[in-house]
Amino acid sequence: MDSSAASGGTASMDAKSFGSRSARITGAVASYWVVSISMVFLNKAVLSGPSTKLDAPLFITWYQCVCTVAACYALGTLGIGGVPRFELRRTTMQRMLPLSLVFVGMIATNNICLKYVEVSFYQVARSLTIVFNVLLDYVILGHTTSRAAMGCLTVVLLGFLLGNEQEVRWSLAGVVFGVASSFFVALNSIFVKKHLPQVDNDPWRLTLYNNANASLLFLPLMLLFGEVDTLLESENARKSVFWMLMTVGGVLGVAISFAAAAQIKWTSPLTHNVSGTAKAAAQTVLALLIYRNPITVLGFVSVLIVLSGSLAYTLVRRAEMRAKFDSESAAHNASAKSEPR
Known part of the structure; x- marks a missing residue:
């Protein structure tokens, strides 16, 4: 076979492979954005929409x-x-109950926060997660x-x-409730x-047990707060x-797990975090356009500050973890070389 033809065939295959991977990455990121943003807006509609509003955030979460x-x-x-x-x-x-109690606190306070704040302010209200981390x-x-x-956390706090x-x-x-949600997250x-x-490191079994426990834990809470009557x-x-x-x-709640897993699979955990930060920015802009919420210039700047600080923290932590990994690898290689054969 002509070497130039073989070279051309290889180049064509590489181009197809690259194009296929690019399409999957684009699809994974787009799916995550669409599902995540849709879930926030849909929950806001159910909690506050004039024709669908139900003052029962615990029932909605259940x-x-x-x-x-x-x-x-x-x-x-x-x-x-x-x-x-x-x-x-x-x-x-029973073994998963402590985690499920935290999980209930997380999703309940998240939806209650969304009930009281505008979507454009939602990211700021829940921005202290990395501080609590x-x-x-x-x-x-x-x-x-x-x-x-710590400098990045200071930016987020400001x-x-x-x-x-x-x-x-x-x-x-x-x-x-936004601060409480940040704490529980x-x-x-x-x-x-x-x-x-305890569930064989299977995230799907974790999801199942968490939600099964939560389905039971929410029942007395709904009765206690009178949401059944509501x-x-x-x-x-x-x-x-x-x-x-x-x-x-409910379907979107499951779909977000698939979408997040796909985005991490086809990109990386770091890109997933960066994508989440960019998604939050897009979500805020969409909320301003759709709901026409009044916002001051400094109010919009505060959103940018929170997102910038969160992104910077992600990048700093990534660099630190990489440096630690490289240092440990170098130490391990040096130790292996020094051992007598």
């Missing part, structure tokens, strides 16, 4: 957990997406943080304070690492569009 359990059952039965067959063991449910890492795990990372000072439709309840990440081995008395709860949006929200 329904989405039930949808997730049902989806895990269906996907596991059909063997789709690597989801394992549906199986719940009481001993495992650092605090909990130090208190629980004893990990210290570099000055560079953006949070400026955003609260400049928000036109400021809500104390929204900020309180940070605590949840630590608990996930601790409890993942549901029975609500006119919107009798509308088919309400239940359609509720079910779509």
